[in-house]
Amino acid sequence: MMRRYTILPTVTAMTSTHVVSSAICGAALGVVAFGSLAAAQPLVAGGKKALVAHRGASSYAPEHTIAAYALAMQQGADFVEQDLAVTKDGVLVCIHDLTLERTTNVEEVFPTRFTEDKSGATPVKRWLVYDLTLAEIKTLDAGSWFDRKFAGARIPTFQEAIDLVKGKAGMYPELKDPEFYRERGVKPEELLAAIMKKNGLINDPKTPFVIQSFDADTIKALAMVLPGVERVYLVSPQDIGQIDTEAKVKAVAGWATGIGPNRLIVDKQPDIVKWAHAAKMHVTPWTFREKDPAKFQVLRDDMTKFLYTYGVDAVFTDNPDQFPRK
């Protein structure tokens, strides 16, 4: 399976001295039996189609800011998505990339705190989330890159996202780059389990909760540490081979409760929805956005096709206000 770092950093050869929990080891080694796990629950009560606000209402406000999450709920999101990274001091924060430079002013604030990425022809400076403490990250401006009117917006902690969303909408967090953290002795799955327990988010009827990851080992580990929580296995176009037959989809249902294929996969092989449903899994493709050239001319029609012709259960969209309710 392909490694998928969100933005490739310099990963200098590091000794894998990390200690993983027995659950994670067991899952990674494939020695745990998952057959007894509960069948997938509907994503939304009554079996309605679900709107997942991708990085918040990220077409209208800077992704993964409190403004984007609040707007997503105003626009009727059933779930608000968070991508999760881990700081140097072990705090889950909401940011898509493994690095800070695309969405913050980290280069100005911490000009010397970069790591050189030597994976390409020319070395590139990268500012890893994992190289800064939460206090340092909280000094960064995460809004100006999007629009000056959002200047001063901060990267939220996952706790701050919970404080905003809990009881008002569902949460659909993604553990980003678990392999990167695992190599450094960090266990994002356990950080997530701990914060969920602390906040009473396991089976909270007012806050539906779905965890997603591209990393199969992470989903399998979550099946052990959070067995009653929905777990979605994300699949990118280059990994279509993971789910390109009914038998493979059925196998995924042994450890995941849903799949999150890229939209191109569903468009190419619409039967995947039928296969997933037969295996009692839900389907949430990504990503539907106004700016995507692959979409229909009208985004609302595009989402309508996937939801009501292909029959997917939910969609990730940057434009929650365009979600077609029926």
Ligand code: G3P
């Ligand atoms: O998590 C679904 C979708 O968000 C995956 O793509 O890169 O936007 O996290 P990405």
Ligand code: CA
């Ligand atoms: Ca995501």
